[in-house]
Amino acid sequence: MAQIPAVGPPAGAAAVTAPPLRGVYLPGSWPGEGGDVDPDGVTAEAMARLMRAPLSLAAHDLACLADGEPRRGYVIYLVQSLCREPNVRVARAGDWSSFGDRTVLAKRHLWSRLPDLDRHLRYAAFAERSLPVLRRVRGEYGRSDLPLLAGIPSPLTAAAVVFGMAGLVLYRRPFRLATAREMARIQALGTDVMFQLEAPAETVALASAPAWFRPLLARVLGADICRLARMAPEGARLTVHLCLGSLNDEPAIRLRSCKPLVLLANAIARMWPGDRELVLLHLPLTTTADPARLDTGFYAPLARLRLPDGAQIAAGIVHAAQPYADQRQALRLVRAALPQQARLCVAPPCGLGRSTPHGAELAVQRAVVLAHSLSN
Secondary structure (H helix, E strand, C coil): CCCCCCCCCCCCCCCCCCCCCCCECCCCCCCCCCCCCCHHHCCHHHHHHHHHHHHHHHCCCECCEECCCCCCCCCHHHHHHHCCCCCEEEEECCCCCCHHHCCEEEECCCCCCCCCCHHHHCHHHHHHHHHHHHHHHHHHHCCCCCCEEEEEECHHHHHHHHHHHHHHHHCHHHHHHHHHHHHHHHHCCCCCEEEEEEEHHHHHHHHHCCHHHHHHHHHHHHHHHHHHHHHCCCCCEEEEEECCCCECCECCCCCCCCHHHHHHHHHHHHHCCCCCEEEEEEEECCCCCCCCCCCHHHHHHHHHCCCCCCCEEEEECCCCCCCHHHHHHHHHHHHHHCCCCCEEEEECCCCCCCCCHHHHHHHHHHHHHHHHHCCC
């Protein structure tokens, strides 16, 4: 088992305290030119260009900046990496045109050992590559306080995407332990990092379940996310990204109401470890393919949302193709439905990495305008 490094900032790293409330949360990376699924194939110059794009549009409104994900895909790199292990085989080949047509792996034999996951997850490798670049470019935009947002797929998500149903049942614990070790390695890089716990498997599973079963399932899935939060290194600052899936900009599911999101969010809040900071919870209130809803009933369940004190809500409604007046109305409906004390910012419903650079620019420009409208 790989050793967890001691946590502490390297020499010269800026100590970053909790940032002031910012209006725009970007839950994913910036679409870019080229780049390989292998994080070592991305140059510092290319990463700097990817980071400067959102900084040039919204530097003073960003809550954090994702680590850049130039075409590595949503854990596709992990599948490709594990394929090279002798004890792993391809159980079902896919072209990744949708989550239903992805490549799924399996152990070669029932008695085969699961490979050491530490060298395959690569979350720390991504952060180690990206953090020095962010430290170099953020000062150009007057944001020396801007933390890196390190994307951490939930163990359930990673296990299920890579190994299918077998992963759900058998491999959550190995993925959880390896993920916790990766988070400790990232925290050792410095204090200017936030972790985004990404929960598409949990969100889609709950939204797909029968209504009568959702309360119990929300407790089970919420407990799994909170278990990882409890294993996060001391001092870690965490966000949770509920996600409806967005492979090739097509969601895995569309909601008729935001009630499943509220159920899962409240389950997470009830079980959240008191010694770990929940900075923000992201709610996908539309999808990357659909405009935000304008009916009051869709947002009504938000009235029952209860988060730990100080946690912010990122309303994932930003959709640049929707008329601004409709976007503004959707934001008003969200704000009216939420408890009065809720702290609100705006966000796209999912990461922008699978958009075009132009589409991402429009989305961020729209997000900035909506964020400024919150104070009006």
